[in-house]
Amino acid sequence: MTLYSVNTPHVHSGNGAILETSDKKIVVLQRSYNVGEFPGHVVFPGGHPEPEEVGAASHQMGERLTNSEHNNSKVSQEMFDSIIREVVEEIGVPVTSLSNPLFIGISRRVLNVRPAAFFFIKCNIESKEIQRLYAGAKDGYESTQLYTVSLIELENMASKMPGCHQGGFALYKLMLEAMKNI
Template sequence: MFKYQIHHVIFSCLNYRTFVGTNLNPLWERFLVSSEDDCKQCQHTSSPLGNGAIVETVDNKILVLQRSNNVGEFPGYLVFPGGHPEPEEVGITSHKYENGLQNSELSNSKVSQEMFDSIVREVVEEIGVPAATLSEPLMIGISRRVLNVRPAAFFFMKCNLQSAQVQQLYSSAQDGYESTKLYTIHPSELENMASKMPGCHRGGFALYKLMLEAGNNIK
């Protein structure tokens, strides 16, 4: 069931126009189906699986971006670096392949790997740090916005650079145009910033807190 849901959210939107016309439509609630099953509830919306990363530098700072006012979704909001997996990276270019994917172990493996590969790409492109400075992503959970019902997978990664070094690299990040500022903040400051984040990123912060609590309980 988990693999089916991952396929559904990754491949339910293959173009931005469809996403704008459903999830970002002012009347988005009219597209929802009354059901406790997420897949059924969102069957008429375009809900690609987003992703986000809580990245911790070697001096224990967390990276948070302020989105540009020129982006279409949540302009000016604070977010963790992220984006979404790319269907094209696993050879998916249209919906007609979806049924075959659900029965293919090889395709399941490719989709799962793309979830982890894509978040590394997003951090590298949005922050400017080399991939070699990042630890392997640890998936900490999936959150979903109440507003526009978009799900997002969240990951935790460590970066072996100082926060000052990250700030220098950010100035030449490939996708730096998507944001206007990079904050490097102590984890204790995240609570205040979370109120200025979209719902799924507030959910990512909640997942991060659960991860920290679990780690403290193990100690």
């Protein structure tokens, strides 16, 4: 059995946001060809939580965990905070334009089984304005193009997504189906 500590740099969970604009479009990015993971693929905005934000990067094996309820709360909050940070950095939208993230599930890669938490977030900005804001995004270098697409257009793009993002799209469709029944 292989055990990984939070200090292991190559093992981490990812996250992704299904971001819906005020005019009901979904935001996806085409990854740059200069990035290490999935160059040229279509992806949802995202990345990964930062262990150092909750003090987990300094955790040493064998250390006794104290106040685990507090630690669990910090880790949970970082999951939600990190997806907002990723959306703001990659898309360029202001944090105040985003709803609280709704956790919709976890998808994992087949190749390296890395899990990715997916969230649904509403943005109160129209797709044309998001296109304009994207030009000034802090992490815009990670992608070459931002698309705002309908559900049907997204369905047609899904084959260009990495497997974990295809899983995120499947989770989104399950969420939409569940909302119909409410």
